[in-house]
Amino acid sequence: MATATASRFTFRKPSVIPGFGLTFGLTLTWLCLIVLLPLSALFLKTSELSFDRLMVIMSNARTLHALQISFGLSLAAAAINLVFGGLVVWVLVRYDFPFKRVVDAVIDIPFALPTAVAGIALTTLYAENGWIGSLLAPLGVQVSFTPLGILVALVFIGLPFVVRTVQPVLADLDAELEDAAASLGATRGQTIWRVVLPTIWPALLTGFAMAFARAVGEYGSVIFIAGNLPGVSEIAPLLIVIRLEEFRYADATAIASVMLLASFVLLFIINRLQHWAESRGGRGR
């Protein structure tokens, strides 16, 4: 035990804000009940499997392909949303146009729409006889019932995450920064590349992470448009449901655990990147 000197360990730093004990206790309880308990049950169930059995499940070609589809397409969808979401934010923040409020509200629809409805609507549009699908079919491009269809659905549901995280940050960006860059002789392109983008970069990364996390877990909209061919257009969440229906609970939880770990690692990396970008800029002007 440490002696009562200046270096004594204190769990809580002195603060004028009261109620630390109560709120911290509630926070921990809530977090345990809502997040940690279900997750630990998941890992507990997975631990019923022997290591060899786990390896067999995970090295199964169908499982590997489903994970590859889920993570690969989610990253691709988040990247697409990063670019086009960024563009949408730029237009919404920087320009005034008629029905701007309406456009702004439309962005939120993927948040609110039941995912199954979104899936069915997208499938109908992109099917070979649908409005968009019929235009693409002569070009030899098939969207519905292919991995491309999954990508479309994931882009759809991820867009608002990028827009809503970046929008307030860009709106707060000091217009004087761009004036300053222009007065120093920078072209518009240089100003955006060297001044605007680095400033909103942490927010863009957050939006990317959220769109990615949402896409990895997405189920409802994808299963309608994907076609769900094993080894072609089957996503990992669907495979989990299939395994459950086959009463192979341990298999299902094993895939879920791997997804969870992979997501956690990816999100952690993005989080560190974002932290690094933020600390480089510091706060204040």
Next chain:
Amino acid sequence: MSIDVVNITKTYKGFTALDAVNLHIPTGELVALLGPSGSGKTTLLRIIAGLEWPDSGEVRFDGADALNRSVGERNVGFVFQHYALFRHMSVFENVAFGLRVRKGADKLPEAAIRAKVSELLALVQIDWLADRYPAQLSGGQRQRVALARALAISPRILLLDEPFGALDAKVRKELRRWLRQLHEELPVTSVLVTHDQEEALELADRVVVMGKGRIEQIGTPGEVYETPATAFVHDFIGESLSLPADVRGGRLFLGERAIALDSQGASEGPARLLARPHEVDLADPAQAPFFGKVLAVRTFGPIRRADIQIVVPSGHVVVEAAVPFGEGLEIGSQVGLVPRRYRVFGAQA
């Protein structure tokens, strides 16, 4: 480089920010645009810089039209009120920005950029901060970085928008002297926007007093203080003691009582008599042109001031007069006021 502003008008949605403004700034001068907020001084500065465009009028640099050149092509250094530093760049990179964005033949080799930035950081006395980020600097240091960054493009014109507005009084005073020195050393014409008259009077070669989108007076600091052209300038610069009066037949009246003071040729009708508090003597109420009741006497350091309530036709006004030391002034007593120097302006002036 000289600057000419010819008949510049600028309106925002019905609000006239600048109303046919004319101004000539000779090469090498340091001019202060002084006025209350909303007087159009910042708009004028931004138009000179090329960050805004006037509705009509001309801006000329050394006689050549500047309006057809963009802000980047005008080669003016602009220092913003809130510094506008790039917070994701170190101090060094902030200053180097203007050199790094150059293209083609103007592009400098890395070694030349390093040398130039080091020289500028030494000039603004913060070479030891080169690797810090703006968030790690004090307000005064950030302003020095902003100035070094503006100077990096070797501007012939330096524009400063309330450069010391966000700093505390002591740093402000120090930076003010230093800026004046810097202006002497560099071959620039400087225009400074401020609402702080002390700053303008101390720093500038000439002061341009602005009010409501118009130039009220252009003159040396001495001229605008000693001989204000309009009542607005008299009120705005320095302390003023203001009394309502009437001019009738070339004579000055307070209500029905004629006052033994010169009307200074002010137009017939209602007028205002303005004087500096320290140029008003206290006297016997029976013989003074003005008299009133002493409401309060205050002392701050070497200065003593009295609030004196004077009865005028429209009720009464309270003026502040300087009280010499040794003069006992009893609260509630009557006292007379004799302005030694004063100005009379018609109500329209």
